[in-house]
Amino acid sequence: MPTFNDDPVRTEEFLASIREGNLVEPHDWMPDEYRYRNIRFIEMHANSELMGALPEREWIARAPTLKRKRSLAAKVQDEVGHGHLIYRVAESLGKPRRQMYEDLVNGRTAFHNVFHYPTFTWADVACIGFLVDGAAIVTQKALLTTSYGPYVRVMKRVVAEESLHYRHGEDVMLALASGTDEQFEMLQEGVNRWWEPIMHFFGNNIPAEDDKAIHWGIKTTSNEQNRQAWMSTYVPKMWDMGIETPDPNLRWDEDDQRWHYTEPDWGRLMEIVKGEGTDATKARLHARKTMWEHHAWLHDVITGDTPEGVTADDLAAVGV
C-alpha cells in the first residue's frame, strides 16, 4: 500500500459528502487513497467476472442437453461482458485497461476465491449458478449504494443480468434435486465441495468500523451482513430440496436473529487468493494469457498499431 498525502480538510469534506449519499464522478476531485482503493476493488471485480467465465466455459461442450448448452454459453458471454463493462469503470479512475489485463494474466492482481477451484461434475455448474451467483447477487446488490457514480450505473445492469444467471442456476439445481438418486448424490457432493469457498467468498467478519472499504464508501454493508443475508435466502432453499448443508453447527437463531455457523479456515482462503491458487488457477490463467498473446495482433489492427512482424506490404495485401 503506497502512502498518500491527501489534504486532510478536503478529505474530511469529501467523506462527509459521500456519507450524505452524494456520488463521485470521474472528473470530480477525489483523495488519492479513494482513487487507489477504488481501482483495486473494481479491478478485482472485473478480473473476477472475466476469470469467472472460465469454470463454466469448461462445461459448455459437456452440457447434458442443447437447452443447457445454450443457456450456459449465453451466461458465459454475459460474464465476459460484465468484465469489460467493469474494466471501463476502473479505467475511468486512471488505470488503462490493457495494463489491467496484463497484470491479470501475469498473476500480479487478484480475483475472487471461488473461481480458483476445479470443477468435477455437472453439479459444479449447478453450484456455481445457484450458490456462487446467489452470493454475487447479495454482494453486487450492496454495490448499488457504492459512492462512485459510473460503478453504480454499471452495477444496475450487471445485477439485472446476474439475476437471470441465478434463474439458470436454480433451474439446474432443481432438476438434479428432483432427479435420480445418482443425480441427487452428485448434487450433494457438489454442495459439500462449494460450502467452504462460499463461506470464504464474503470475507472475514471484520467489524464495519474497521473495514477500510466501508470507510471510503466503496462498500456500504459489512462482510458478515452479506454472509447472513445470503444464508437467509439460500440455505432454506437448499433444505427445501433435501440438500444437507455440510456444517453441523449451522442453525438459525430466532432469538439473536442471526445464523450460527462454524468459522471457516481463513488461512486456506489466503493460500488460495494470495498464494499459487490451485491447478485450475494455473490452467485458467494460462488459457487467458495464451488467448491474450495469440490475439494481440487483432488488438493492434483494431487500434491502428501495426502488429509486430507485419510489413506494409502484408497490410496492403489484405487491403488495410
Added chain:
Amino acid sequence: MPTFEVFGRRKQGDDLVHSGQLHAPDLDTAMLLVRETHFRHEEGVEFALVPSEALHVVEDPSILEHSIDMSYRQNHGFTPFGPKRAAAREAAEARGRGDLRRRPVPGREHGTAGEA
C-alpha cells in the same frame, strides 16, 4: 441551421438521458440556449450536447430480431418455478430428507414446512 441532441442528468448519479433536440447556428450558441429551452425549471444538474449529424441510427430493425428461440436469455425462459420447487420438495420427502425443510429459518416457525 444545425440540430443538436440534448442530454441531461436529472440528479447526481443518474444516467445522462436524451431529452430532446435544439436548433442553433453553432455549438457555443447551443450551449447558451439549451439552459433556457430544456433546463430552466431545475430539470437537471448537468447537460451535454451532441451534433445530430454525429448520431448514427441503425436503420434496419431486423438486426434486433432473433431467428431462433432465445428465451433462455430471459427470465420467462425458466419460469414458472413453483412446479419445479414442488417436485424437488416431493423428491426430498421420498428420499427421507423432508425433515430438513422443517428446521427453523428466518420467518418460519420451528416445525412448519417451508415453501421457499
